[in-house]
Amino acid sequence: MRQAIAETADASTRTIGFTVWRTRQILASREDAAGIEVPTERTLYRLFGKLAAGTHATGSARTRQSVNLRPPGPFGEAPASAPGELVQIDSTPLDVLVRLDGGIAEKIEMTAMVDIATRSITAAVLRPSTKAADASALLAHSITPEPMRPGWSDALRMSRSVLPHQRLLDIDERLEHAAARPVIVPETIVCDHGKVFVSRTFRASCRFLGINLQPAHKATPSDKGTIEKTLASVASLFAQFVAGYTGRSTEHRGRRLEDGPLWSLPELQGLLDEWLIAVWQSRPHDALRDPDAPGRAFSPNEKYAALVESSGYVPVQLSGDDYIELLPARWQAVNSYGIRIKHRTYDGPELNPLRRQHSGVAEKKGLWEIHHDPYDVTRIWVRDRRRGEWITVFWKHLHRAGVPFGEMAWDLAVEQTPGGTEEQIADAAAALLQRAHDGPAQPAKRARRERRVAARTLATTTARPLPDEPAAEAPPPQEEDEELAEVIPLGLFDPLANPWRRT
Template identity: 30%
Template sequence: MTTLEIGAKLLSTDGYLVVTALRRHTVSVEGSAGERQDLAYDEISAIAIQDGRADATLTALQPWWSGLPNAVRRNALDRLEVVLEVLTGYRWGSARLAQPGEPHPPFGDSEMSIHSRCVEMARQLSYEQSVDRNVLRRVQDGELAAATVSPKTVNNWIRSWQTDGLRGLVDKRAVKSARGFAAIDERVRRIADDVLARFDGDISKVNTTTIEADIRLQMKAEGLADVVLPQRLFQEYLSERQRALGRNTRAQRSRHLRRKASAHTSFPAMHPSHIAIDATRADVLVWDELRERPVSVEILTAISVATRVVVGLRVTPRSGNALEAGLLLYDVMRPMTMLVEGTTVDDWRWCGVPESLDLSNVPVHRSPKRIVPPGQSLQGIHFKPGVRPSSIRCDHGSVFLSEHFIALLRDFGIDLMLSRGSKPTDNPHVERFHETLQRAYQAIPGFKGRNVAERGRKVDASGEALLTAAELERHLRRFVALDYHRSWHEGLVLPGAPSARLTPLEMWDAMHEVTGRLHVPQHPDLIYQFLPIRWLTIGHAGVEYKNLTYDAPVLADFRNVRKGTFQADSRKAPFHYDPRDVSRIWFRRPDTGRIHEIPWKARHWLDMPMGDWMHERALSRIAERGGNAALNRKSTWRQIIAELGQLTSAEETAEARAKGYAARLRWEQAQRDHAEAAEAAAMFDGDQDGVVTPLRPLRAEGDDGFDIDAEWPDYDEDGD
């Protein structure tokens, strides 16, 4: 705080003012020339000046004066004292502010010319600088040419003060800043930015001269040819913009993607039902048992973003399709268990017997006591929780944008949240889990590394047999249940306890205490809600689809339904269709809601995988042999069977072999899925022991347990 009193000095644009009187509304001041004026109190700013040489300043000097560096302000005040002493004989410009001994001769002598006073002041200043070590050091370092001040310099200070006041005494070189790019015409900068925006890594890098030529051509096209460009500043602008793009095309591409996909906020996943899904190539080879060769597969993963629990995982052929993406969603919705007994670990399976058609009142076991803590025994049941997703985060893959997958999301009321293009970090949680899978891959034969730099000369150098796709899926699910779900996840932070170490399942339980549950009706027929529907007409011979006829006793009551029973103005009925296994379709009775399998009539003739791809290949081969005219109802079955045999045994191209393996792998997955659902249905009907084991054969009605394919014993002549 500065005290304003009579005799205090004020710094103004014209020099120092001295306070002569303090009135109610104004302050009377006197200038160096004796002029008097009254100032309002709000015209005075209470800011102390350097070394107490000014008690306050006028508001007119702010904020310019306060924004100057201290050294610049001190230098300007030194020059002001020189100017005022030359003109008035007093360093502060007023006899009221006279210092001891002022005025010093020859200053204050009105008979002496201004030039003579400037010569005398220059002599004094030169002497002061000659004994100032700081000035001499600057001369020695080359900052100053000499330690003297010329009379012309002093005269120039006086002229600058008379013209611009205090502003004229500020050293312009000390406050001179670099010329900003704003000096370049805004229209020219826009054109330059548009030209430079093309360099996103897709086109080759060119030099600055070529870029400037393109800019000037565009300026001419827009009528800006007469705009004057500061050449040096413009070259600096282009160089700076090019540096920001990247030094090569690879850097330009990377920076372009980062700029395009930058985000300022994260997705607030506050509920376990926020699911992220993605597909990735497995970094391990699997074994094709039929052709006895290694092949690659993909991993479809669904992860709860808020808890990091893996709620779905499937091994699929490359590349996964929309049906498999829908079945991954099926895995997300059903709770499953994994039992460890001794050294035996089973597959994920249904946890418990459904008590009713709607199992929403049956709780999913989630007690932390059931989760085996690290360091203790693994024996017992491990749970994979199920949840109905409220949102799905995925990329723009064709399988996730397919009509079938989007229809499933619409039916279940699930929001589809697509990542932005070229932005894999929009889905970082599942991408990071792909790295975690490396621990699972490295524990089995056939690991090939994440890239060629990590790959050995022989992937199968260990000599161990590769796993099949089904075995790989079991291995990964075991890894998730017994390792990943029980390990500390650094990305899980509990509010209020940031140092707490949480596993994904523990975070799941903690969140469900607050959020509650999104129940899914756990009916054994749930899987059929994820299969496509075909509308077919039920006739006396059954149902015909793609030249195949399906029939079962359950259709007897629906062979002569009236129009509109299932579909408006039509006698067609809905059938669930699995492209992975076309040897059967499924029909849901409207009166009971139960699913019934409708087999292909000639299914007993075929003992090999029959998926949609193989069926289509068979039909195409038949068409090549004679077209539609060569086909009829009586010959179709036998021809398809014959062609399927040829397809299996014939030498095919690499692409055909890959498609054939994919078709067989999908068929095997279909057998596991439907066998599991059939056994769960048998449990529902009370015909089983309450344990669902994938691919455990069901005993048909009238089966006496005799296996005709088993090895027969040798009998002697007496029948013993």
């Protein structure tokens, strides 16, 4: 029975009766099972209750999988005594619908980093789907002060908070108009094995900023339990108060959320940034207790103000070239026609000295290092190691699309234009963005309604004969001389009569 219960770890949830049946099957397959007396069904049920205690064998499959991933020994945690000494990063779907362009309601993902020493959420970004460039941008956002934005209360300024603003301002002039969010430079980042965090782009960004990237053990969420709990707290403390909240599962989801008022993605990002400063950073955290005064819980800002006195603060200022360093990189040759990426040609007079030349990087076979933004295909950057600078190269057919767009729209245009030229794909992408901006037209709505009515009509015609179908043939009339059988009518039911009385 222990073996049968262990088999339910990654399987779908079944009843106790199935586990008892599986126990009999395992016992029958053993060579030494002869002569073993199987207890009664009631005894097996009692045995299951004792052996399956705490395993959720017949409960939620998600809870059961989470329990089985816990380490057998006691929980531990790597100590962190300075801001940025240990940071954890992760992504999770945010249980909120947003209104994208064209009126589409879509769920989004949130990628966030939390500092272990202060429990500060150093940065958080919202995206329809997280890419490696978003994780790299999260690093830049963490080491850059959060500026005050129009409409925010003056109480959110760093100068009005418990943070040592004046002392930090003497070191970093960027903090003059900053909001009350500490600037934390990570030293070590713990992440899972998601493709975003183990990608070459994120690894290169950490290497450029001098950050030690430490992937957790596979299938061991307890290695980064702080960020897991933090993301769950954001869902309960922030997401449930936002219009379009969907709940954590389909069982908790309301009706017709798509038809209600929804925030756009930039608006929701602004609300999240404001909430992190106004609520999270000033909210007492139970894990931030002083050993000398265990009865008091500090807030993340208060803990940062206490630790920065002993650990110090060294500002890291990023230039425009540094932001280019954080973008995804690829290695390609500079040909006579320029550089081609996913059917897009980038060319300009700045590439003339580089055409058909060796880059000087022997380990890359003379190819050139190219950085690109997946959310903006209008330009790329080529590193010229000879002069130590970046060369900005624009898309050859940039004039065909008046609005910047990303690779997602381009890939869809490529699918809709199989075998098309670069000019045709560019026109298709521009038309796609124009249709999304204009919204659905009235004839399209009418056509969609007509298709729905036609489909419903077709579905109902299979359950009954059509009106123009010929009627079924009547039985042949009986001859007059044929004798008819005697008709015996059924009697009426009397509820008060005795059914056992003979008639």
